[in-house]
Amino acid sequence: MRMRRHLWGISLGVALSCGAAWARDTGTKQEQHEGVRLGEASEDQIGFTQQVAFLDQTQIALGKLALEQSKDPSVRAFAQRLIQEHQQHLQSLQTFAEANTLNLALVDLGAADMAMGGSGPVDGAAGGELEERTVKYQDAYLQQVNAFTTLRSQLSQLQGRDFDRAFLEQVSSYQKQGQKLVNTGLSRFREDTAFSVLLGRLVPVLQRHQNEAQSMVKALDSTQP
Template sequence: MGNKNWKTRAVAAAVMTGLLGFAAHAEDPMAKQDKEAMKQGKQVGEAAAKRVQFVGSLAVFNNRQIELARLAEEQATDPRVKEFATKIRTDHESNNQTLRTWAENQQMTVSALMDGSTSDMGVGGSGVQQGYDKGMDKAGEKLGKSIDETNKQITELRAKEGPEFDKAFLSRIAEDQKKGNEMLKKGRGEYKNDATFLAILSQTEGVVSGHEKEAKELEKQMKK
């Protein structure tokens, strides 16, 4: 009798396990779809955050060159340096305007394009928002540090006078343009499938390369 009860319970347990397994299997497709949708949403959000951060970094770079150039327009003593500074300012103002127009068309708000601070963009969907929030974690702090560094270097440069200022300015610009080129090359590789954005990056890279070359050439001339 005890053995029979054991067998009955074993069969019942086996049947119950089978039913639970069937129920779980029946729910799997929807659960998998939800998980996959969440995963894809996060990836979209992270990609959006990465793009916003890149655009913000590029805008901060442009703003930095504009501020340095304005200082040189006021303080440089060599006419060639003053003229070069004006060229840098107008070129980077144009770069920012092009970037701003593109961002507006993408419905992207990048604060560094407006007030020289940080970046943001509205996104929808729980997975997308989670991915975006994760991607943007500490992004504002990173850009803020870059702005603080710019302010520090401008203060240091402002303290210099005469030929010393001119040389320090050209050296600063040459180094900045080199770093800008590296950032743009990385961006061209990352966004090579976005024809419009790629064209903006390529055009900006051409301008930056020209500035780097001209800054180095002026440095050589001033050493003679």
């Protein structure tokens, strides 16, 4: 129980931080330079898109871990669906990012030796301010990666039903926080039709996975020896 509470604390902290850096830097303050306003709008969308991509990556990594750790056929089947659907959405997100020159940092969260790529050049008259904002996004992202790495490491130490239950609880938590993140994006970027459609596709996926994970936890509890 103590291990499970500790895991919950880590995952919830990471999930709540999804969008935190983005949220701190969104606002309606008027800047004197048009270049700053346009740049900030771009950075906002880059930061938010990065968070959605990170959500997809965490679920892919958790699903792969479950395939390594779990012996339960139903948990393994759920993990495969989790991987497949979040991989599909991540690919769509990458396609959108490339089409809109948004440079995402993508990390294999299941790899022992992770290397982050991304962070394109900063141009324009307000380059110094934008570069400072970009560094903030990257620092927040690295903190998220480190927190998830800790979570994954602790999950990997669990066995059998303990792993299955902890894995399902983590997925449920991420999916719930993901819905909040996506709903924020649907409101914030409602005038961007293409992006809104892309985010909208994720909503039923998140809802379905959360419901499945919660149902499976209940099933485990009801059959606990």
